Amino acid sequence: MTSSKLYNAIFAAGISLILASLMIGIKLDTDGSTLAVRGATATQWMWIGGGIAVVFFSQLFSAQVDALFGAIPKPNIKAMLPQDQKMTTLKPWLIAALIVVMLIWPFMVSRGSVDLATLTLIYIMLGLGLNIVVGLAGLLDLGFVAFYAVGAYTYALLSQYFGMSFWACLPISAAMAAAFGFLLGFPVLRLRGDYLAIVTLGFGEIIRILLNNWTSITGGPNGISGIAKPGLFGLEFNRRAKEEGAVTFHEYFNMDYDSSYKVIFLYLIAVILVIGVIYLINRLMRMPIGRAWEALREDEIACRSLGLNRTAIKLSAFTLGASTAGFAGCFFAARQGFISPESFVFIESAIILAIVVLGGMGSQMGIIFAAIIMTILPEIAREFSEYRMLLFGLLMVIMMRWRPEGLVPMKRPNLELKQP
Amino acid sequence: MSQLLLDVNGLTMRFGGLLAVNGVNLKVKNRQIVSVIGPNGAGKTTVFNCLSGFYIPTEGSVMLRDQQIAGLKDYQISRKGLVRTFQHVRLFQKMTVIENMLVAQHRHMNTNLLSGLLKTPNYRRLEKDAMNHAAHWLEEVGLLAFANREAGNLSYGQQRRLEIARCMVTQPELLMLDEPAAGLNPNETKELDELIIKLRDVHEISILLIEHDMSLVMGISDHIYVIAQGTPLADGNAEQIKGNPDVIKAYLGEE
Numbered sequence: 001m002t003s004s005k006l007y008n009a010i011f012a013a014g015i016s017l018i019l020a021s022l023m024i025g026i027k028l029d030t031d032g033s034t035l036a037v038r039g040a041t042a043t044q045w046m047w048i049g050g051g052i053a054v055v056f057f058s059q060l061f062s063a064q065v066d067a068l069f070g071a072i073p074k075p076n077i078k079a080m081l082p083q084d085q086k087m088t089t090l091k092p093w094l095i096a097a098l099i100v101v102m103l104i105w106p107f108m109v110s111r112g113s114v115d116l117a118t119l120t121l122i123y124i125m126l127g128l129g130l131n132i133v134v135g136l137a138g139l140l141d142l143g144f145v146a147f148y149a150v151g152a153y154t155y156a157l158l159s160q161y162f163g164m165s166f167w168a169c170l171p172i173s174a175a176m177a178a179a180f181g182f183l184l185g186f187p188v189l190r191l192r193g194d195y196l197a198i199v200t201l202g203f204g205e206i207i208r209i210l211l212n213n214w215t216s217i218t219g220g221p222n223g224i225s226g227i228a229k230p231g232l233f234g235l236e237f238n239r240r241a242k243e244e245g246a247v248t249f250h251e252y253f254n255m256d257y258d259s260s261y262k263v264i265f266l267y268l269i270a271v272i273l274v275i276g277v278i279y280l281i282n283r284l285m286r287m288p289i290g291r292a293w294e295a296l297r298e299d300e301i302a303c304r305s306l307g308l309n310r311t312a313i314k315l316s317a318f319t320l321g322a323s324t325a326g327f328a329g330c331f332f333a334a335r336q337g338f339i340s341p342e343s344f345v346f347i348e349s350a351i352i353l354a355i356v357v358l359g360g361m362g363s364q365m366g367i368i369f370a371a372i373i374m375t376i377l378p379e380i381a382r383e384f385s386e387y388r389m390l391l392f393g394l395l396m397v398i399m400m401r402w403r404p405e406g407l408v409p410m411k412r413p414n415l416e417l418k419q420p
Numbered sequence: 421m422s423q424l425l426l427d428v429n430g431l432t433m434r435f436g437g438l439l440a441v442n443g444v445n446l447k448v449k450n451r452q453i454v455s456v457i458g459p460n461g462a463g464k465t466t467v468f469n470c471l472s473g474f475y476i477p478t479e480g481s482v483m484l485r486d487q488q489i490a491g492l493k494d495y496q497i498s499r500k501g502l503v504r505t506f507q508h509v510r511l512f513q514k515m516t517v518i519e520n521m522l523v524a525q526h527r528h529m530n531t532n533l534l535s536g537l538l539k540t541p542n543y544r545r546l547e548k549d550a551m552n553h554a555a556h557w558l559e560e561v562g563l564l565a566f567a568n569r570e571a572g573n574l575s576y577g578q579q580r581r582l583e584i585a586r587c588m589v590t591q592p593e594l595l596m597l598d599e600p601a602a603g604l605n606p607n608e609t610k611e612l613d614e615l616i617i618k619l620r621d622v623h624e625i626s627i628l629l630i631e632h633d634m635s636l637v638m639g640i641s642d643h644i645y646v647i648a649q650g651t652p653l654a655d656g657n658a659e660q661i662k663g664n665p666d667v668i669k670a671y672l673g674e675e
Contacts, residue, residue: 280537283536283537284533284536287533287536287537288522288526288529288530288536288547289533289536291515291519291522291523291526292523292526294512294514294515295512295515295520295523298512298513298514298515299510299511299512299513301474301506301510302506302510302511302512303523304474304494304495304498305472305474305494305498305503305504305505305506305510306495306498306503306523306524306526306586306587306590307495307498307499307503307524307526307527307590308495308523308526308527309495310495
């Protein structure tokens with residue numbers, strides 16, 4: 001054991017001590033009308049001490065610990081899965097079964113779970129949209145939430161001022177978000193990497209601040225409430241029809257009113273939207289435009305020399321990604337019934353980006369898994385209340401350390417030349 | 421019969437105070453192999469960058485079949501039939517060989533989103549044409565057997581040949597090769613030599629070549645230009661260049 005190890009261990013333990021005592025050891029509490037700083041209880045200090053000891057010893061004996069972990073035999077997952085050829089014949093059946101399960105499932109569980117699943121589906125949609133921009137075209141976008149906001153506000157405003165229905169607004173929202181993507185993309189797509197990231201970050205903030213301050217139209221921080229829910233061919237899901245003479249869903253089908261119909265209906269719309277988006281992106285990846293995105297990510301200079309117009313190609317990725325976010329935004333507004341700029345802060349962009357990176361850039365399967373984890377985990381971890389972000393951070397660090405290519409690394413849909 | 425394909429006059433490129441290329445003239449006729457040689461740092465690649473639109477030349481005219489192309493964007497120039505390779509191989513490493521070939525044909529394909537989503541007959545036909553065209557050129561350069569391999573896994577010589585095939589699939593009139601023999605072994609150089617001659621004689625295109633391998637240059641060039649320190653030094657056929665005292669001086673230094 002060298003002294004550098006000891007130094008490392010002491011250093012790590014020291015950092016943990018400082019962080020833990022600041023974050024856990026000291027608490028601000030309201031004491032009547034003033035704030036009071038309160039120290040932690042003895043048991044909490046004991047836990048902190050224990051934690052620091054763990055950090056210290058694990059650093060000190062890191063080599064031995066690594067060896068111990070290395071000795072654990074890793075299960076061979078590859079061998080457990082069916083052969084590649086079998087997989088291709090099984091695949092359509094698996095997908096069909098999955099869709100059927102997704103459609104039947106909401107009728108058997110609680111309303112809360114269906115609601116959570118709907119939220120997850122929104123994040124899947126957003127993740128898939130950003131995946132076009134970041135994963136396929138390789139353009140780092142930190143302001144993706146702006147397009148989500150544009151989609152949501154487009155529906156909210158059209159619904160409030162013109163009484164337009166969800167179904168009419170869905171394509172309009174996507175088109176509006178795409179238009180904003182085009183507008184932003186045109187000047188900034190000459191930039192690359194870090195520079196692009198900063199500009200998109202700024203754009204995201206501009207949209208949010210605009211929504212916050214344009215009080216006369218957007219209602220500012222108060223947001224817009226009472227956004228109409230989607231109906232089924234004109235049938236509403238409310239207890240009573242809003243307008244005289246209109247028929248509600250339960251009346252039409254002669255059923256008792258149940259508020260969970262509305263939730264399940266929203267969930268089913270989300271499922272259909274997500275399936276649509278997945279199909280769309282799957283096709284895009286196999287089309288010339290998808291290949292051009294990847295080629296541009298791989299080597300921009302070579303693309304230019306081969307007569308590819310990089311601005312047009314990047315713009316198409318940006319616009320298509322934005323329109324997906326527009327879809328998600330429109331649906332989000334319909335589900336919530338109320339939106340405000342609060343829903344479109346930077347952390348949302350960060351979460352969507354985290355979904356893409358955690359899932360594996362470019363990999364649709366990975367993004368779906370990551371979106372599920374990222375939305376369900378905070379719900380499960382609700383008991384840990386304020387430590388939940390800490391847990392979240394820890395998960396990210398672990399993932400990036402051991403699986404930097406993501407949960408399900410991207411597998412390119414390789415085009416094969418059939419040999420005669 | 422030998423019409424003028426490329427006519428470069430007084431090409432000058434200035435980077436701030438640095439005069440990288442100074443009044444270079446080049447002429448390439450139909451079905452000709454023309455080489456540009458010169459010591460390291462002479463400005464050969466800068467000339468290429470100017471011709472292919474990666475740089476916009478400070479002065480001078482570049483005529484491709486009586487059309488001014490100086491100042492056009494890089495992708496516009498390559499669409500006019502002037503395509504280049506690079507000193508360092510620039511392939512789409514993670515894509516397969518055949519996909520590399522398809523990306524190069526991007527503008528010949530049906531890129532309409534809707535027809536792609538619906539797989540219209542026109543879309544399928546163009547996709548199939550592109551595949552056949554790609555397969556044809558892979559066969560020409562002897563890479564058909566590797567069509568489904570990842571481009572990054574090919575050997576260096578194969579990657580060089582794929583780069584040439586990828587250019588050829590865009591149907592150029594003038595192919596510009598920037599040091600195609602760099603890093604090749606003698607055998608591969610010989611194959612490259614044969615390929616370049618085949619491109620001229622069978623496929624009837626012109627080739628503009630930058631190369632350091634003198635045996636390759638002297639053996640296949642119809643005309644040679646020598647550039648030193650950005651300035652044209654001499655031009656002529658292989659014999660004339662070999663005997664030119666200025667050229668010898670530029671390469672070997674003064675006595």
